[in-house]
Amino acid sequence: MTSIKTPSTERPTPPDSTPTAALHSGTNDLRALVLNNLRQSGIYVALVVIVALFAVLTDGVLLSPGNITNIVLQYSYILVLAIGMVILIIGGHIDLSVGSVVALTGAVSAVLVIQQGHPWWIGVVAALVVGVAVGAWHGFWVAYAGIPAFIVTLAGMLLFRGLTLRVLDNISLSPFPSEYQQVAAGFLNGLLGGEGFDAFTLLIGAIAVAGYAVSGFRTRVARIRYQQPVESFPLFVARVVLVGAVLMYFAWQLAHARGLPIVLIILAVLVLVYGLLTRRTVFGRQVYAIGGNLSAAALSGVKVRTVNFWMFVNMGFLAAVAGVIYSSRSNGAQPAAGNMFELDAIAAAFIGGAAVTGGVGTVVGAMVGGLIMAVMSNGMQLMGIDQSTQSVVKGLVLLVAVAFDVYNKRRAGTSR
Amino acid sequence: MDDTILEMRRITKTFPGVTALEDVTLAVRRGEIHAICGENGAGKSTLMKVLSGVYPSGSYDGEILFDGKPMQFRGIRDSEANGIVIIHQELALVPYLSIAENIFLGNERRGRSGLIDWNFANAEAAKLLASVGLHENPVTPVIQLGVGKQQLVEIAKALSKKVRLLILDEPTAALNDIDSAHLLDLLRALKEQGITCIMISHKLNEITAIADSTTVIRDGRAVETLDMTADDVNQQRIIRGMVGRDLDSFYPDRESSPGDEVLRIEDWTVRHPVQDRMVVEGVGLSVRAGEVVGIAGLMGAGRTELAMSVFGRSYGRDIRGRLFVHGREVQARTVAEAIDNGIAYVTEDRKRYGLNLIDDVRRNVSAAALDRLSRLGWVNGNEEIKVAETSRKEMNIRTPSVMAVVGKLSGGNQQKVVLSKWLFTDPDVLILDEPTRGIDVGAKYEIYTIINRLVAAGKAVIVISSELPELLGMCDRIYTLAAGRITGEMPVAEATQESLMELMTKDKELVG
Numbered sequence: 001m002t003s004i005k006t007p008s009t010e011r012p013t014p015p016d017s018t019p020t021a022a023l024h025s026g027t028n029d030l031r032a033l034v035l036n037n038l039r040q041s042g043i044y045v046a047l048v049v050i051v052a053l054f055a056v057l058t059d060g061v062l063l064s065p066g067n068i069t070n071i072v073l074q075y076s077y078i079l080v081l082a083i084g085m086v087i088l089i090i091g092g093h094i095d096l097s098v099g100s101v102v103a104l105t106g107a108v109s110a111v112l113v114i115q116q117g118h119p120w121w122i123g124v125v126a127a128l129v130v131g132v133a134v135g136a137w138h139g140f141w142v143a144y145a146g147i148p149a150f151i152v153t154l155a156g157m158l159l160f161r162g163l164t165l166r167v168l169d170n171i172s173l174s175p176f177p178s179e180y181q182q183v184a185a186g187f188l189n190g191l192l193g194g195e196g197f198d199a200f201t202l203l204i205g206a207i208a209v210a211g212y213a214v215s216g217f218r219t220r221v222a223r224i225r226y227q228q229p230v231e232s233f234p235l236f237v238a239r240v241v242l243v244g245a246v247l248m249y250f251a252w253q254l255a256h257a258r259g260l261p262i263v264l265i266i267l268a269v270l271v272l273v274y275g276l277l278t279r280r281t282v283f284g285r286q287v288y289a290i291g292g293n294l295s296a297a298a299l300s301g302v303k304v305r306t307v308n309f310w311m312f313v314n315m316g317f318l319a320a321v322a323g324v325i326y327s328s329r330s331n332g333a334q335p336a337a338g339n340m341f342e343l344d345a346i347a348a349a350f351i352g353g354a355a356v357t358g359g360v361g362t363v364v365g366a367m368v369g370g371l372i373m374a375v376m377s378n379g380m381q382l383m384g385i386d387q388s389t390q391s392v393v394k395g396l397v398l399l400v401a402v403a404f405d406v407y408n409k410r411r412a413g414t415s416r
Numbered sequence: 417m418d419d420t421i422l423e424m425r426r427i428t429k430t431f432p433g434v435t436a437l438e439d440v441t442l443a444v445r446r447g448e449i450h451a452i453c454g455e456n457g458a459g460k461s462t463l464m465k466v467l468s469g470v471y472p473s474g475s476y477d478g479e480i481l482f483d484g485k486p487m488q489f490r491g492i493r494d495s496e497a498n499g500i501v502i503i504h505q506e507l508a509l510v511p512y513l514s515i516a517e518n519i520f521l522g523n524e525r526r527g528r529s530g531l532i533d534w535n536f537a538n539a540e541a542a543k544l545l546a547s548v549g550l551h552e553n554p555v556t557p558v559i560q561l562g563v564g565k566q567q568l569v570e571i572a573k574a575l576s577k578k579v580r581l582l583i584l585d586e587p588t589a590a591l592n593d594i595d596s597a598h599l600l601d602l603l604r605a606l607k608e609q610g611i612t613c614i615m616i617s618h619k620l621n622e623i624t625a626i627a628d629s630t631t632v633i634r635d636g637r638a639v640e641t642l643d644m645t646a647d648d649v650n651q652q653r654i655i656r657g658m659v660g661r662d663l664d665s666f667y668p669d670r671e672s673s674p675g676d677e678v679l680r681i682e683d684w685t686v687r688h689p690v691q692d693r694m695v696v697e698g699v700g701l702s703v704r705a706g707e708v709v710g711i712a713g714l715m716g717a718g719r720t721e722l723a724m725s726v727f728g729r730s731y732g733r734d735i736r737g738r739l740f741v742h743g744r745e746v747q748a749r750t751v752a753e754a755i756d757n758g759i760a761y762v763t764e765d766r767k768r769y770g771l772n773l774i775d776d777v778r779r780n781v782s783a784a785a786l787d788r789l790s791r792l793g794w795v796n797g798n799e800e801i802k803v804a805e806t807s808r809k810e811m812n813i814r815t816p817s818v819m820a821v822v823g824k825l826s827g828g829n830q831q832k833v834v835l836s837k838w839l840f841t842d843p844d845v846l847i848l849d850e851p852t853r854g855i856d857v858g859a860k861y862e863i864y865t866i867i868n869r870l871v872a873a874g875k876a877v878i879v880i881s882s883e884l885p886e887l888l889g890m891c892d893r894i895y896t897l898a899a900g901r902i903t904g905e906m907p908v909a910e911a912t913q914e915s916l917m918e919l920m921t922k923d924k925e926l927v928g
Contacts, residue, residue: 226801280797296768298751
């Protein structure tokens, strides 16, 4: 029997690359880069293609300053819902009730502010409290009673629609005071002046671009320091320039319409916060772990019930935010508000690359998925295409997107 | 040769990275009970899956002759059409359907109207049940039957398909002694009716009692076929065939110097999560720092169940017993508490229970100890990469990058990722459940050296394994487990494969 006590000398370890070498040795292979991120990059490409398509079909109206502003105002609440929805879907759940919760939270707010004359912010706070309570209700049944989310939230959909009718006494309430309306219809405008455009909006755009570049560069430096593969420097610059150009174009167009919508600021903050929450926090990691392999997560010490519970509380909170935005935008509360919103939010998450089986998805992806739906709806409306065709097209896009995801997964299938 | 009903010639079946069967030839005589035995992972089940068409023709090399005619099964339906029926170890009955519905599932008899004639089906089922000696109403839902009776329903189902060659994979593994005896009687009766039977079994006493011949499979090869009527063939003879591999330099050397006791369990008892039986009964064992302790036991002996119940009560109910870490009694009611107490458990099935296959190496490595990488809930991603890189180097995980998806790595490298994950929790005692299952020889050696390194660093290690040579090569001390009880404990110097196998196959009554 041979005695081998120092196994580390047995096999050659991979050659250590020095940090300086890595600085210049990033991959230049654009094709590999695209293929590696097919799931993610696919939807960016799809968004660009769809935007280009409808820009041509509508003779450029799609990208006009006024219409871009419109898209933001019209679809912001769906995007807010999609943030919470994609987190649930990553965790292997779903929420069918968000449309009803949007209605209920808006209704509570309207009753307090419009009917009873409380200040606007009381309405906002009350809506958020109701949303969180609804989320806790769902979370309890899913996490602690072990009822599948599909059933719990299907029940919630009926339950909270019913409560909405009860709260509103089956009538619509309107209008909200002007402060409340600002949430969805207000603009930050003219703070820094500008001739025919809003300089403040451009400044915020520039800050966003700078932030993107700086954080991208810091990530890159850190990755190199930890000897991780990075894209080559020219490619990195190209990416930053491209994204920066898109952002600045967007800001430029907004600046030439009515300035920076307040709702866009809310949305941007949420995307930033939840983007970090999902990628950088223990909670976010545990959501992915639970969705990816529930048993493995549980056997790794993840407190599965607690995480599931808070996922639903969070969804309730975001549904309330959407409820406030929607009631503000529609300037009142209606019994049928928010109908089918859940389906748009779910579609956004799946088009954005979330996996039906859980464990995969990103907040940014869901936003892009939501924008694809938004641009398609808006474009088709501009073209005067009737509702029935719009519905057919949206349905097909959802199906193709998920089929693509399933195909991708099968192709990449695990060994054995 | 005309009394040969089945011949499998030179069957070779490979999976990516593993050769499961190599050049296996098997001949079964008409009307006999032919036992197949071998260690877990030797390739018995794979062979039967090839035979029954689960692995379709073309996915393996070699040929199958049934009744002298070459067969190319593309699926289970093909083999069943020829009268070859396999009953898997995990019974494939639908719990909420009735006995009759299960018997005719996928094989429904339709009347002239095109609808299922349930009166006829229930009457037929009743006849079939009578022929297997099961006195139950055919409309009874299967879930109301015990495992033994469910097994009989499976056999009735096979009979309904006009079975000529019945394959049973570990038919008695989950049965108690009375049910087992019934089943063996039934197999003898079926033999009288001319039904040939292949039985995979670990229970050597059953094999010697019932089989006409026995083929021993080892490391994917058919080692020998024994004529059970010959005088010199007994359990000892079969054991020699099963384990007849020599210990060579396959296991890295290690100096053994156990220190203080790290983990001890006393009187550990676990009830099955749904069935009303004990899976682990009165088990006591201990492991010391710098010591490797083995748990030898056959499938169904309760090895994994024991380990998982200790690890934060992840298995079973009514868990009773005392758990000591460093001599102090602790409660580990959840996995998190177990981890906090310095216990790590590397699961048997890494794909199902060990890894998030769709995530990358880095996040899998950190998954069980994210709190060590985070402050106020924020994960330090750069440190995480550093940890993963360290693991990659120390464990020699062959992956293009720590950002690579774990599902695409080979079995051996996946196992190293799981080990990395648990080492990052900085445990005092590691329970390794089948740490080298399904990985190739080179990677096995690496896993062994990693285990040795851990032990040298003062960790306590418990290895659960079906491979006796592995236990003999790696451990300082070995416990044997049979039917949920410890049937023996010995220092490795006193253990042989034969003596272990004897204790592992010990029947319940024989245990004190």
